[in-house]
Amino acid sequence: xxxxxxxxxxxxxxxxxxxxxxxxxxxxxxxxxxxxxxxxxxxxxxxxxxxxxxxxxxxxxxxxxxxxxxxxxxxxxxxxxxxxxxxxxxxxxxxxxxxxxxxxxxxxxxxxxxxxxxxxxxxxxxxxxxxxxxxxxxxxxxxxxxxxxxxxxxxxxxxxxxxxxxxxxxxxxxxxxxxxxxxxxxxxxxxxxxxxxxxxxxxxxxxxxxxxxxxxxxxxxxxxxxxxxxxxxxxxxxxxxxxxxxxxxxxxxxxxxxxxxxxxxxxxxxxxxxxxxxxxxxxxxxxxxxxxxxxxxxxxxxxxxxxxxxxxxxxxxxxxxxxxxxxxxxxxxxxxxxxxxxxxxxxxxxxxxxxxxxxxxxxxxxxxxxxxxxxxxxxxxxxxxxxxxxxxxxxxxxxxxxxxxxxxxxxxxxxxxxxxxxxxxxxxxxxxxxxxxxxxxxxxxxxxxxxxxxxxxxxxxxxxxxxxxxxxxxxxxxxxxxxxxxxxxxxxxxxxxxxxxxxxxxxxxxxxxxxxxxxxxxxxxxxxxxxxxxxxxxxxxxxxxxxxxxxxxxxxxxxxxxxxxxxxxxxxxxxxxxxxxxxxxxxxxxxxxxxxxxxxxxxxxxxxxxxxxxxxxxxxxxxxxxxxxxxxxxxxxxxxxxxxxxxxxxx
Amino acid sequence: xxxxxxxxxxxxxxxxxxxxxxxxxxxxxxxxxxxxxxxxxxxxxxxxxxxxxxxxxxxxxxxxxxxxxxxxxxxxxxxxxxxxxxxxxxxxxxxxxxxx
Numbered sequence: 015x016x017x018x019x020x021x022x023x024x025x026x027x028x029x030x031x032x033x034x035x036x037x038x039x040x041x042x043x044x045x046x047x048x049x050x051x052x053x054x055x056x057x058x059x060x061x062x063x064x065x066x067x068x069x070x071x072x073x074x075x076x077x078x079x080x081x082x083x084x085x086x087x088x089x090x091x092x093x094x095x096x097x098x099x100x101x102x103x104x105x106x107x108x109x110x111x112x113x114x115x116x117x118x119x120x121x122x123x124x125x126x127x128x129x130x131x132x133x134x135x136x137x138x139x140x141x142x143x144x145x146x147x148x149x150x151x152x153x154x155x156x157x158x159x160x161x162x163x164x165x166x167x168x169x170x171x172x173x174x175x176x177x178x179x180x181x182x183x184x185x186x187x188x189x190x191x192x193x194x195x196x197x198x199x200x201x202x203x204x205x206x207x208x209x210x211x212x213x214x215x216x217x218x219x220x221x222x223x224x225x226x227x228x229x230x231x232x233x234x235x236x237x238x239x240x241x242x243x244x245x246x247x248x249x250x251x252x253x254x255x256x257x258x259x260x261x262x263x264x265x266x267x268x269x270x271x272x273x274x275x276x277x278x279x280x281x282x283x284x285x286x287x288x289x290x291x292x293x294x295x296x297x298x299x300x301x302x303x304x305x306x307x308x309x310x311x312x313x314x315x316x317x318x319x320x321x322x323x324x325x326x327x328x329x330x331x332x333x334x335x336x337x338x339x340x341x342x343x344x345x346x347x348x349x350x351x352x353x354x355x356x357x358x359x360x361x362x363x364x365x366x367x368x369x370x371x372x373x374x375x376x377x378x379x380x381x382x383x384x385x386x387x388x389x390x391x392x393x394x395x396x397x398x399x400x401x402x403x404x405x406x407x408x409x410x411x412x413x414x415x416x417x418x419x420x421x422x423x424x425x426x427x428x429x430x431x432x433x434x435x436x437x438x439x440x441x442x443x444x445x446x447x448x449x450x451x452x453x454x455x456x457x458x459x460x461x462x463x464x465x466x467x468x469x470x471x472x473x474x475x476x477x478x479x480x481x482x483x484x485x486x487x488x489x490x491x492x493x494x495x496x497x498x499x500x501x502x503x504x505x506x507x508x509x510x511x512x513x514x515x516x517x518x519x520x521x522x523x524x525x526x527x528x529x530x531x532x533x534x535x536x537x538x539x540x541x542x543x544x545x546x547x548x549x550x551x552x553x554x555x556x557x558x559x560x561x562x563x564x565x566x567x568x569x570x571x572x573x574x575x576x577x578x579x580x581x582x583x584x585x586x587x588x589x590x591x592x593x594x595x596x597x598x599x600x601x602x603x604x605x606x607x608x609x610x611x612x613x614x615x616x617x618x619x620x621x622x623x624x625x626x627x628x629x630x631x632x633x634x635x636x637x638x639x640x641x642x643x644x645x646x647x648x649x650x651x652x653x654x655x656x657x658x659x660x661x662x663x664x665x
Numbered sequence: 666x667x668x669x670x671x672x673x674x675x676x677x678x679x680x681x682x683x684x685x686x687x688x689x690x691x692x693x694x695x696x697x698x699x700x701x702x703x704x705x706x707x708x709x710x711x712x713x714x715x716x717x718x719x720x721x722x723x724x725x726x727x728x729x730x731x732x733x734x735x736x737x738x739x740x741x742x743x744x745x746x747x748x749x750x751x752x753x754x755x756x757x758x759x760x761x762x763x764x765x
Contacts, residue, residue: 640757641687641688641757644684644687644688645688648684648688
């Protein structure tokens, strides 16, 4: 059955919005900008929904060819789209959550002078993300991959007059380049050995390879290189450092790009390449180990952060670690499931955090919040739901997906499971810590405000005084919708329905094997992870509500370890010493002072000086005196004649 | 019979005298005469070669040169007179209105 869904419309619509707002937005009113921004992202969502409704009648994978791009010998890459269950899920998440965040941004960014710019970038991001998700070959995917990196850079540095924002944008971009380097090398290997970048063609050929169980080979190399790319984009160890800094961007950006969609691109890419990974067990182990370590590592940092967005940032890194853990144990559908629920509840957490920040006038430090649940009840309610969801309290969304991952991890290796459960406990603890610090107790904000207003740079300075206030409806509606999704979103995974939906992509084997291993163990493990979540909750309650003097005592008794955690294990400092400083010094001494100034500049300058010097001498000949010209002619003639005579004498 | 080389040597000496006069002298009429001297030095070598090789082409050339030199003398002298009328001098170094 060949039906045309005009898939190209989905990415092109936001691009049109970006172009209109970017080119004409400066002169238009805010209302016009909002209408354009919302219309085009909404239209993309609507079209994605249409595609979803027509999806059951499609031949999957459904491919649509738009235009040819590169034809070189028998290697060809086209602008073509690939739709299967996996890309459909991503499509709906990106357009749906993206649209909600667009709505939210109308309220959040209304007072910002760069309003039109913001919507233009946001739409541009949607375009690239949808290209990434819909591409039918690695190269088009790479275009989207780089494009979202660009949009991310632009949006992190959105308040570019702030030095920290500008350098955070740069950091994100550069760290991503390191990952992209690995990704590119992986692609080159694929081209070299499979002579194609088309998903279907590459995977068709990969399927003829036997799994590389003993030792490593080509597929392992490709897999690990792709994982390097994914590490950069999805903020995994060792390339996670950019994501916490990326919180310098406006909060809707943190929600959309740095929580819900872009950072999950790595998970999507690894899942898309599952055919390669399944035949490279060592690469899969690398994925799983990196995921597990990142999950635990980032979660522990999250405990000691006091900036509300930084906590969520580390939480995102940690949850992404879960997704990679799932991919690494071969449970790609569980990873995608968690990706989807995470998009709901983490998007919601960020938006709610934005609403909190909005309410208290741009303050991001949780120590200056507290007691807010009376002031902003709707934000509180939605954020509480999201917290329950991420902590893994049944029956909310996060519980189902996280439990699925832990169960699959247990089947692979109980160590993964154990670290996963510990992480779940820590996650629950720091999330409820965030809730208790923000919404319980007394409000400390007004007191601080009288001392000095250090938050005007955030663009909400005018709200800085007086009582915290609830956000406008345009911000609350997306919160409520996402809260509903966080509440019920997990049920699509009931009885593995979600996994079965993705079966055609990933193969049915894994799910069935899981069922056979016995549900008694599964229920027991489920109980353990619920207990971990509840324990985290209780611990947070004890430490931050009933005995608020305890945390300081504990921190004091932990001493230097606590300092290390507060300072994020000094990873940024270590990177600065190990990589950044040598690079900067080397570039300054060798490349700048040595090559650039001594070799290149001096060559050019000396050539110019030499030419001038010679000209100064030669110009003496041009005296303007007729007689001297005549002597030059005579002298020249004499030389020529002398030469002729000399030649003649030689014969 | 006088050998060819004598003629050529004389021709060379005449030409060199013309060149030197052209370079050294400041009076425009002397310069003009130096040019004529150079032309005639060349003419001499033309006819010497023509006689030596028994070919008329050289002598024909000389006629042309003489015709052109006569025309040039007419125009040149006219210019010199015009210059003298306006500038009251025949010194080339003082005729420098077009110089920067």
